[in-house]
């Protein structure tokens with residue numbers, strides 16, 4: 001993942017808070033609120049699944065970009081910073097998902 005591209009995108013997204021919704025798609029999303037933004041993240045996730053199962057790599061790349069964009073709008077809406085997510089990923093580096101799952105407390 002190229003975190004620089006994502007960090008730049010996040011700064012652009014954050015700069016759209018309070019901007020004119022008729023001039024900026026991001027500002028339009030912010031004006032619609034958290035529910036709509038979260039819904040868009042879900043839709044783009046489903047579109048990634050459809051691209052992978054019924055379309056092809058080109059479509060998957062496009063839908064993945066849509067997903068990242070909408071997810072970052074959700075982070076900005078919620079006050080989550082990209083560094084928070086990068087730090088969480090860095091914390092997991094070298095820890096196998098299988099080992100992590102086995103270490104969870106039994107419910």
Ligand SMILES: N=c1c2ncn([C@@H]3O[C@H](COP(=O)(O)OP(=O)(O)OP(=O)(O)O)[C@@H](O)[C@H]3O)c2ncn1[C@@H]1O[C@H](COP(=O)(O)O)[C@@H](O)[C@H]1O
Nearest residue numbers: 009012013016023024025026027028040043065066069070
């Ligand atoms: N990366 C993106 C990006 N990816 C996807 N989209 C928009 O996301 C929308 C997704 O398409 P859909 O068909 O799901 O949307 P829709 O049907 O219009 O949406 P709804 O009716 O469901 O609300 C399209 O309008 C895309 O243009 C994006 N819009 C903006 N960006 C980035 O954000 C920057 C700022 O954009 P503005 O806020 O518009 O200036 C841009 O320069 C880009 O870098």
